[in-house]
Amino acid sequence: MSDSENAQITGSTSDAVNREQKLRLRRLAMSFASYMVTFSIVVYCWVQGMISLRVAGEFLVFSLLINGTVWYLIHTGRNLKFRDPSMTSVQMIVSLLPALWVMAFLDAGQARAVFLLIAIVPMLYGILALTTRQFVVVGLWFFAFYGVLHLGLWLYRPEVLNSELEILQTVAFALVMAEITVIGGFISSLRGKLRQRNLELGEAMEQIRELVNVDALTGVYNRRRLFEVISEECNRYSRMPGSFSICLMDIDHFKAVNDTYGHQAGDAILQAVARSVTEGLRAIDCFGRYGGEEFLLVLPQTPLEGARIRRCMQRKPMAAIM
Numbered sequence: 001m002s003d004s005e006n007a008q009i010t011g012s013t014s015d016a017v018n019r020e021q022k023l024r025l026r027r028l029a030m031s032f033a034s035y036m037v038t039f040s041i042v043v044y045c046w047v048q049g050m051i052s053l054r055v056a057g058e059f060l061v062f063s064l065l066i067n068g069t070v071w072y073l074i075h076t077g078r079n080l081k082f083r084d085p086s087m088t089s090v091q092m093i094v095s096l097l098p099a100l101w102v103m104a105f106l107d108a109g110q111a112r113a114v115f116l117l118i119a120i121v122p123m124l125y126g127i128l129a130l131t132t133r134q135f136v137v138v139g140l141w142f143f144a145f146y147g148v149l150h151l152g153l154w155l156y157r158p159e160v161l162n163s164e165l166e167i168l169q170t171v172a173f174a175l176v177m178a179e180i181t182v183i184g185g186f187i188s189s190l191r192g193k194l195r196q197r198n199l200e201l202g203e204a205m206e207q208i209r210e211l212v213n214v215d216a217l218t219g220v221y222n223r224r225r226l227f228e229v230i231s232e233e234c235n236r237y238s239r240m241p242g243s244f245s246i247c248l249m250d251i252d253h254f255k256a257v258n259d260t261y262g263h264q265a266g267d268a269i270l271q272a273v274a275r276s277v278t279e280g281l282r283a284i285d286c287f288g289r290y291g292g293e294e295f296l297l298v299l300p301q302t303p304l305e306g307a308r309i310r311r312c313m314q315r316k317p318m319a320a321i322m
């Protein structure tokens, strides 16, 4: 692979990485917005005297810390070292912490249920990215945190627990999480298949593009591509006058070769001629089969004199190229 091809591939890879990083920052902005929506509910709870100003402030600090850390990791590119640079599972799991903190200070079980409802939102972020297994892991973390909250409430504030309501909420929460896990897993497997199909389609398109431009027998450009190149050169010439040359090459007495040695031997000669001429070309030259035993060479930025020199270089007896 040439240096310029390597540079092109490196360039397009870094473009793709930049695009993905921008997408991650946009997703982070959306996630921060949903933290702030929850914060507005936290503020309402404070206004209604359900929690203290300190707890509402702590929710805000936790939210800023979580989002600030994720922003820092993406902004500095440190996230690229992780197995999942989007940190989807981690972001989903930690997003529950500020809400759980507020829930720990709420007296009314119904009010805690509101935050449980909000906790479902981060699960939606994973629907397009996580596999069923990853969903299950996130769900287990959610339940571990939820269990710790209840353990704390049972130990320190048992008077705020209403066991019937808590069981109802926990079961409903578990069922909704299970449903999201199944739907999310299904969607992400569909996306995986779609990505694979796109990849195969891209490869097939690449092959078709090649077949459309290449002569099947000799592997050099075909007449269609040659006309395209000539038209491009004419356009370039009209914008920026310079010079380009076109050499039409013909194998002498080729019919006699076919008649004497057979069609297969003729084919082998056409292939050998194509190989031989291609070897001596510059990267900008374009060589192709015009038809039958005729070939055409397009030499950009080459005046007639240069083309004559090249034509002499290419003019060889058949024995010399076989």
Ligand SMILES: Nc1nc2c(ncn2[C@@H]2O[C@H](COP(=O)(O)OP(=O)(O)OP(=O)(O)O)[C@@H](O)[C@H]2O)c(=O)[nH]1
Residues within 6 Å of the ligand: 217, 250, 251, 252, 253, 254, 255, 256, 258, 262, 263, 264, 265, 266, 267, 270, 291, 292, 293
């Ligand atoms: N083996 C082979 N022969 C081909 C192919 N395409 C065209 N030909 C043959 O090329 C020959 C061209 O014959 P002519 O146009 O008379 O060319 P020539 O015999 O080289 O005569 P001059 O050009 O005047 O020297 C014909 O016999 C075609 O059958 C091909 O793909 N493979």
